[in-house]
Amino acid sequence: MEMNQYMSMFIDESNDHLQSLNENMLRLEQQPEDISIVQIIFRSAHTLKGMSATMGFEDLAALTHEMENVLDLVRNSKLSMNGNIFDTLFKCLDALEAMVQDIINGGAGKGDVVDLVERLKAIVKGDVEGKGATKGAKAPQAISASLVLDQYQLSILDQSLDSGHKAYYIEVKVREDCLLKAARAYMVFDVLERNGEVIKSFPSVQEIEQEQFDRGFSVYYISQAEESLLRDQISRVSEIESVVLTLVDRDSLAELGHSQDSSTPSEEAASEVAAAAEPAVAISPTAPSAATSAAPRTPAAAASSGNAAPRTIRVDIERLDSLMNLFSELLIDRVRLEQLASEVRRNDLTETVEHMARVSADLQNIVLKLRMVPVESVFNRFPRMVRDLAKSLDKKVDLVIVGAETELDRTVIDEIGDPLVHLIRNAVDHGIESIADRVKAGKSEVGTVHLRAYHSGNHVFIEIEEDGKGINRPKVLETAIKRGVLSAEEAKNLTDEETNMLIFAAGFSTADKVSDVSGRGVGLDVVKSKISSLGGHVTVHSNWGTGTRFSIQLPLTLSIIAAMLIKLGSEKYAFPLSSIVETGSVKRSDIRTLHGNRMIDYRNSIIPVVSLAVLVDSPDYSDEEENETEMLVIRKGDKLAAILVDEFIGQSEIVLKPLGKYMAGTVSVVSGATILGDGQVALIVDPNALIK
């Protein structure tokens, strides 16, 4: 079978299942008595196992298989969850994640699972003595006479049925006087393998090869070929006495499972297979909506929302980009059509064009929304992270997530994960006090971290708030002075807000001691620079004794920015609005020359004047001739500069386009391009290149 084409599907689905496993394990930890959660976990693990086995990732399959055995005992109330089991299972999830990650990186998905498998086996053995529970680990060997499928094979059969293949149970008998039984058997296998895949044979292939079988052998077989065709081809092998083909359907598959040794986990696997036949049940564990309310506090809501899974498809982001490109073409044609219609002045034409305009406006809305993804995909890794952190720091922490459905552009989503990880670690490690300190301060033992996301205007806000000890202002100032970030004099005049921002300075850490999770030298400055590179910014509010709130403001998307369009003679340029402080005009007489550099007085400070026309060698505009020139005041860090331009066109949302590889490295003033409503390309000026 050609596996590569299924690889991406496998990876996506494995990630979904791992996520679901993580979430549900967390929920289960909150309510260890809820067997329905165990069921969901079991199903996820089971599917994951089936997929891994099909794809040939044996370590993955082996580990999930053992996990399943443990879970199976739990859901049948033969074993109750305890701290040890939770820890082991979480470790297993980590190992699974590592293996899937390895597969994503092109590896073979190998992992050292022996230890974990032993631990799982010990759990199974330790709590229910023997009881045949270990039997499930391997396909039972002792059973002769009939064919027994183990769980891997059952799930393979099940999945083949799903994908429209036929499954057969085939019994072949060779004639009594047959001389070379093994050779005949080989020929039958040859026929079979040409048309499909043998899942399991009895006796085993080795035994058949060594002629260690009586007169007949039987196989489970998957194929797309028709029954009659197979029968014909097999019968054509000489010295075959009889061929019996039985079509295996879902029901008989389920029965097959049930007919096995009733106390082995394989039985459950079979009923699982039957359950999988009902799509609603099979889908529910992966339902993203269950994750939306992943906050451990509201598990009831999460459990009930499992059925309303949104139906989605995965689309290559490049296809979306080309869709957007084509669409912008359409918009240009629309503008042209509107123009023509107004010239032609025919009623029915005007009406049609107007209708088309409305439809394309709606279409534009949808196309832009296609790139939007709920922040949930980032948030859903945090419950587990906070759990582990709290455990290792010996604290009690509740994570409350609100607004996980808030949507952001895919490109922003991909980038925002790391800064959030950092801030949440910071909140749990530095913010929330130890249990003893919390009790001393009259707070409840359990600290709370709120993670919120919401829309506001053209921005998305993400907030991380905890009810911990707050930022110790005197200490921050002391450290800042010691590190030379600012002088003692300056420190006196800082507002609370400014003081709080100091923690974002490079190499700044007020942690008393280096702990397991922080103090490794990577500071909040990295968080800040990452967020600003996304065009957002971060602020801190803190009250001593009652907690801290980090608030991140992000643009909805990176591919569309707000810009100021300006004219320079016949040419048009765009300035990102985020770097513009002010627009205004300047009189020629106000421009002074200082040491050969042109400067103006701007709000009591002297700032340099830059002529855009000179900078871009404008062919048909020069500010030399103007008495009064329009200007843009732009900012880079704490430096300002006045940029002289010809005329303002106005503010507009523009779609960023790269200039192409050919231009890369040669153009320093221009950071990209955009396509204006009339189809013309306008260049986007890089404000950072204007301020030296």
Place this chain on the structure above:
Amino acid sequence: MAEEIKVIVFTLAQEEYGIEVDKVRTIERMVPITRVPKTPVFVKGVINLRGIVIPVIDLRGRFGLVEAEQTENSRIIIVAANDLEVGFIVDSANDVMDVMSDAIENPPEVLGGIKAKYISGVAKIGESRLLILLNLVEVLSRSEIIQLEQFGE
């Protein structure tokens, strides 16, 4: 064995040139070009090709020929090679031709002022026609445009 190569034929200063057809994405009529500052003179700027911004160079300028006024026949040939997409302004483009690989000869040392390295071969067609086959990788070489850039500063 002689193989057939399909080439797009275009003219530049009365001479005929060819680019293999699989390197050519489309041929466009002239469209408004947005000038990009601080680039060599032969880089005319960028155009909007169905939503994608593509740089355009004047092939005459690139080869050091005298640049000509654009006419009705002027075309922009969008080529893709070396991971780069670039438009070439040419005097005209109106033919697709099959060239037998055994009709292609190595470029002579000097050919109409165009550096030999830009040429991968010369194909003889019929009795009197010569087709100059371009070596796109060299024509699109970015090191040269960066050199020119530094020279200008």
